[in-house]
Amino acid sequence: MRRTVRAAVAAAAAVVALAGCARVVTGEAVSIYADPFAVAGLPATDGPSGPRPDAPHAIPSVHGADGSDADALASAAIADLADFWSTEYPAVFAGHFRPVTDLTSWDPNVDGSGRFCGESTHGVVNAAYCTRDGSIGWDRAILLPTLTDTFGPMAVVMVIAHEYGHAIQHDSGLAGADSPTLVLEQQADCFAGAYMRHVAAGGSNRFTLNTSNGLNAVMAAMVAVRDTDPNDPEAVHGNAFERITAFQTGFTLGARGCTTIDEAEVAGRREQLPQAFTRSGESGDMPVTEQSVGMIVDSLNSVFGLPEQPTVVYSGADTGCPDVTATEPVSYCPATRTIGVSMPELIDRGTPYDVGAAGQGVDELAVDIRGDFSAFGLVASRYALAVQQEDGYPLTEPSTALHTACLTGVWTAATAAGGTPALSPGDLDEAVSGLLTDGLMASDVDGETVPSGFARVDAFQAGVLGGADVCTNRYG
Template identity: 40%
Template sequence: MRRRLLAIAAVFTLTATACSSEIRGELRSEGDIAGLPITHFESGLKAGAPKPDLVVENVSQTEDDRLAVAAIADVSAFWSEKFPRHFGTEFQPVSKLLSYDSTSDEINVCGATTADVAMNAFYCPPEDLVAWDRGTLLPLLRERFGSMAVVTVLGHEFGHAVQYRLGDKAGINQQTSTIVKEQQADCFTGAYFRWIAEGRSQYFHVSTSEGLNQVMASLFFIRDSPGQSAAEHGAHGTAFDRTYAFQLGFETDAAKCAAIDQADVDSRITERPFDPNDAGMGDIPVNDQTLGMLQQSLDESFAGAGVQGPKIVNQGGSCPNGVSTPPASYCEDSNTVTIDMAALAALGQPIDREAELSGQESSGGGLGDFAAFAEVVSRYAQGIQVGLNVPVDNGNAGLRTACLVGAWTAAIDHDGALLRPSPGDLDEAIAELLQPRSLIAADVNGHPAVNGFARIEALRLGYFDGSGACSAEYP
């Protein structure tokens, strides 16, 4: 986040309904995921899945290659079915497949050497080749995020092979920007995962709760670093951008993905360089001063609600006479958001990207300043809703709150704001939303919505469509 000297006001409108209650600590499981039921089981390769009949150069007998080859066979079956339906021609299989170990193999393919392709998977159009690093990338993905992360990355690279076959039908030519190609490929991956989630895959099954959470986490992992421009060659997008495209494909179909063009991307992409005035390069400390600025920003932003917003007080993060959700809690009896400043400051430490990429635990454990601020915003939003007699302890409350955090983020995102989001801040919110105990997407009792897919979608809905959409979608 970055700070400015002036403030803006944005009007938030909410709708009142009746109240209910729940036991503290449970995940909320109401609703569905894009029309599919919420399911819980271990996602991955099906027991008894067929052995793929594919020729893969340099393939090994490792678990990662077994997953990768099954993923290629599976996504090939998906496109063999969908390509004629959406695009009117038969799908031609990819010509070459290559597995390599960047820690031991000497690679010279598609003009790239071992150093170029380490920790990578890619599609090479001139050779019509899909390749993957089984030495570093796939094991890291599988160990950190589960086997469906491997399927996600291979499904994405196969999406580029689909683009190569579509050409003009997907608007792809030599002038097409990298970010458009990457958004299409992420969207194609989402359409493929919908097919798996519907139970149509011979090889894999994925739950719409923990399984899709693995996918969202892997997309977060392979995001671009904050401050990169979407106009740069090689830009893949922020986690916010990449999950948007994936969810678009999951909720619609591959034809919609092929329609993604530069105008669409320009209208919504969040990847941008740091502002020259952003001295902290996206990070400010979480302390009394910045929490005071947050209080002012929230009071002005929610002024149109017509109720008294809660005061943010540094009193340990727990409510003496009510339910506590530290490090920030909304206390209805005093209309305050009580915070544990030390815990929020630790949460607000920058994400250790070097540790993340090496598969190590971050030394500080921080998720970034915006993750900390957004947790406080979520509790403030609870207070506003209580003032309007909106229920804050039912199945929709957590998602509505995440949506309101997104709406507030967009409302302060212009010149003159007292606090203004920096590049990477929305990704920090996604990092928090993917935590098992997400406070941003939790009701007043700390019950988070069960699914990372739904949490991220709620944040994005508020960001793009405003607070009115929050009360309409999550009444």
């Protein structure tokens, strides 16, 4: 965030484990949105995520495959996707489903190792769908192993599902000759989400996916391979917020819901959100100081208009509040209506990681994206507890956690609409990252969060895109 609307931060980060400071609570599922233990209508579950040990051995033939674990995983994903789309395709589209059978694997380290889509694969660290011949190919030596090591095997399955989604949109005619690339990428993310729900619901005989850490890791992989500069002509996948939104559309509504993603729908989502960076080298981060925290609280006062506004103290998050567990680096005390801040820790949370002059490479896939919003979003989330207290809601229920994330999203949208300070494009990525890796931004007054990062991000999105009434209807 900063004082000018067009500023932004090119997020920099380092790979971290999917763990955090907020404490996770457990419960039973009730409904699709209001229930904090539901994931788009499915219960939030733990358990295995990855290939089933009793999966069918029959896998398709792949050009250039060398029998590696990466090839076996990608090939099993192709076979499973064919099974899924053989049923789903005729339920959504006219015509007959044609499985993708032209498959290629390569090692980008080896010169002359092969060709894909008419080009040499030397140096190509990627997975892709070729519109020229309807084939799918992948790098078995760098990209797929890195995804597996960082996020688990289901991240590879998600990437293959995304590429298979391109095949579906082209075969079905959903993709037109003049369709913007961003729209095609958003549709493919959505189709990947529809398939991942099929797996999470137990419909796959090759893979399993739990809806807590397993699904969190899949979404984290999408955050890692996001666009970071909307001004870059090659930025065609969308930022983390956009990619996750499209994925969640498919996971929630199924493949048919993905057909509603078109140029107008994407433009509508983008209309009130920041998309432009300042000139190269100019940061969108605002220093995290007592003064800037005060500006954030003033902004929150303006958005929510509480008759009794919280006071802020900078002597530490632990203010000695009775019957409340202090949360670092910022906490809320209902008894005194005080927000306590540990400034050194908050500054650390708002400081971008330094990934070096070379920038972020495939060996530095990042989900813990930090910047000023990583700090200011936490302040907003503790203020959101004061809003709930004023409205008479409990502050220690699981629904409180999602209500908090939703109200934080409401404030975020207000800053995007020209508030002071103003939202920068990288701020949304920092918000999604925090919701997936830490969860404090979606926690109750004691720092208790819910197990599903999907539910946490969905609640924040509801506030950003739907407003305060949605928060009340879902979580009030």
